[in-house]
Amino acid sequence: MKSINSKAFLADKAKGAGSIRSVLQTISAPGPQEVLIRVKAAAFNYREVMIIESGIYPLPVKETFIPLADGVGEIVAVGEEVTSFKAGDRVAAMMFPYWQSGPFQAEFSRQLGGALDGMLTEYKVLPAAGVVRIPDHLSYVEAAAYPCAGVTAWNALFGGAGLLPGQTVLTLGTGGVAMMALQFAKAAGARVIATSSTTEKMEFLRKLGADDVINYKEHPEWHKEVKALTSGRGADHVIEIGGGGTMAQSVKSVYLTGEISLIGTMAAGDPLMNLNMLLTTAATIRVIAAGHRGHQQAMNSAVALHKLRPIIDSVFPFNEAPEAYRYYLKGKYQGKVVVSME
Secondary structure (H helix, E strand, O other): OOOOOEEEEEEEEOOHHHHHEEEEEEEEEOOOOEEEEEEEEEEHHHHHHHHHOOOOOOOOOOOEEEEOOOOEEEEEEEEEOOOOOOOOOEEEOOOOOOOOOOOOOHHOOOOOOOEEOOOOEEEEEHHHEEEEEOOOOHHHHHHHHHHHHHHHHHHHOOEEEOOOOOEEEEEEEHHHHHHHHHHOOOOOOOOOEEEEEEEEHHHHHHHHHHEEEEOOOOOOOOHHHHHHHOOOOOOEEEOOOHHHHHHHHHHHHHHEEEEEEOOOOOOOOOOOOOOOHHOOOOOOEOOOOOOOHHHHHHHHHHHHHHHHOEEEEEEEEHHHHHHHHHHHHHHOOOOOEEOOOO
């Protein structure tokens, strides 16, 4: 095939929303083990805020890059050695296209929308091993919600000790990972305790299936409410997205030998908790870096089996991607903010 022109958006590390601008790129034919995707939708995650606004991110990031790790589309061409995909297949990109299985290693750390150019583009060439098929019942907009937040939530719940039916999961807030974890936990037969700060968001979480919701503004020591709701036992799994602002209470909320999945740093507060507090629990603390190909495939199987659908807050057309990011920055969304190329 001939090379094609592809409109994309670039952003600069730590330069803010004003650095996002459109460019025209030339996309070459896929290599022997690559696929060419016509991108149909891409979605925002909090990692974009970390990279574009502050530049503080735990993994390597280019100074100038195409943002967004979440992206899905239709394969339009495959390399001569690719046998697992064909033109017309609906696929999702993997955030870490070189992490196929096993523990996270430094050699797998190149990620879309950071060290590698991301999915905010009309066309994208990726390794065939760096994409997976998406469930048939999902639209492209819906499917774009899962590759980062969904895989992260799946790894948090099932990549360690593994969630069991009847166990209790504690989720914090109404961000993408928390809501995905809520849906996956309920599908697995678990009880979910969620936290939020407003009556509207609490009702939203209950409609999603949360068994109990704690208002953390009314109960600033919300770990006491978690313990009360679990007859003093605590939650078996904690989806910790707040970092220094919430970690101390998560430690107080978890079951003695439970598991805390440390995912984000979204809550304000002291970034360094008293390490002596860790000696009060025998719980496992896992740092989650999204997940590998096996996690994503297992997640997709569960999403397909249970006909799950993500919560979509808003959809912006591709040409309005900078406006979509500014909207995301306000933090008032309930669900995923998606850019559609269709």
